[in-house]
Amino acid sequence: MNTTRVGLTALLGTALLVLVADPVVAQATAESTTESAIWNLNSWLLYLAVPIAVLVEGILIYTVWKYRRNENPLPTRENRRLEIVWTIATAIVLVAVGVGSYTVMANPYVTNSQADVPAEEEPLEVQVVAQKYSWTFEYPTETVAAVTGESTTVTNGGTLVLPTDRPVELNVTSRDWLHSFHVPALALKQDAFPGRSQPITTVVEESGTYQLYCAEYCGVGHSGMLGTVDARSQADFRAWLADQAGG
Numbered sequence: 001m002n003t004t005r006v007g008l009t010a011l012l013g014t015a016l017l018v019l020v021a022d023p024v025v026a027q028a029t030a031e032s033t034t035e036s037a038i039w040n041l042n043s044w045l046l047y048l049a050v051p052i053a054v055l056v057e058g059i060l061i062y063t064v065w066k067y068r069r070n071e072n073p074l075p076t077r078e079n080r081r082l083e084i085v086w087t088i089a090t091a092i093v094l095v096a097v098g099v100g101s102y103t104v105m106a107n108p109y110v111t112n113s114q115a116d117v118p119a120e121e122e123p124l125e126v127q128v129v130a131q132k133y134s135w136t137f138e139y140p141t142e143t144v145a146a147v148t149g150e151s152t153t154v155t156n157g158g159t160l161v162l163p164t165d166r167p168v169e170l171n172v173t174s175r176d177w178l179h180s181f182h183v184p185a186l187a188l189k190q191d192a193f194p195g196r197s198q199p200i201t202t203v204v205e206e207s208g209t210y211q212l213y214c215a216e217y218c219g220v221g222h223s224g225m226l227g228t229v230d231a232r233s234q235a236d237f238r239a240w241l242a243d244q245a246g247g
Contacts, residue, residue: 033109033203035187041104045097052093109202122146123167123201126160130172130179130192133221134158135212139241147238150245159228163237164207170200180216183229189215204231 067073124146127138139154147163162168172181174192181200182189190200212227232240 032186032188032205035185036205037104037107037109038187041100044100048093048096123169124163125169125171126162127197128160128170128172128181128192129175130181130214130225131175132177132179132219133214133225135160135181135225135227137161139244144241144245148242148245150242152245154241154244156244159230160212161230161232161237161240162204163234164204164231166234167201167203170202171197172200173197177218178216179214179218179225182213182215183210184213185210186229191216204229207231207233 124143125140126143127140129136129138135158137156137160139156141151141153144150144152144154160170170181170188170190172190172192173196174194177194179192180189181192186202186204188200188202190198192198208231210229210231212229214222214225216222218225
């Protein structure tokens with residue numbers, strides 16, 4: 001098996017792995033800015049890892065095949081040029097992964113740093129209150145007034161209604177003990193502590209209904225502590241909030 005055949009085999013293997021991996025990556029649709037940032041990083045790391053995996057496994061298979069009948073193997077000879085090359089290559093890969101990961105982890109929609117959110121509009125605040133074994137969503141006066149002009153508060157149980165294409169800040173807390181707010185489809189997750197508010201800042205990009213779970217075991221009713229996130233267009237959200245405020 002010569003070098004050309006090894007190279008062609010590695011190239012073919014890389015192409016096959018990319019074809020297999022691409023549909024897996026494509027299955028994820030960006031429903032929120034948070035999910036989009038996380039999936040972009042995952043996709044980039046996957047495409048970086050595939051060629052490296054093929055190269056390493058190709059060298060391993062080639063070596064095993066070439067020396068399969070060598071009954072008197074000789075000690076490995078020092079090759080400083082090769083050592084320098086793989087050390088530099090490894091450093092480049094680590095720097096690339098580090099920079100890519102830091103860029104995403106510094107994203108305020110991932111770190112939940114509401115002070116750094118680059119938004120033209122002020123995020124709409126919603127209080128997410130966990131209590132065994134249910135969820136309550138409170139829209140404070142500032143939020144209702146900003147959307148409808150009404151100076152009142154709105155409370156909704158079980159369903160968190162949010163507008164699309166507008167920043168929202170969810171302040172997650174608990175009335176009793178530890179819970180965890182988790183919406184997998186939107187890549188949102190935040191612990192709920194008693195007497196403490198934990199923020200999540202995001203922009204929902206697609207209208208739809210998303211399942212909400214409690215992701216922290218909180219007692220006998222934990223499995224039934226479910227809820228729904230109802231993402232609506234800004235016009236529909238405004239109409240719903242006005243209806244709730246007027247009622």
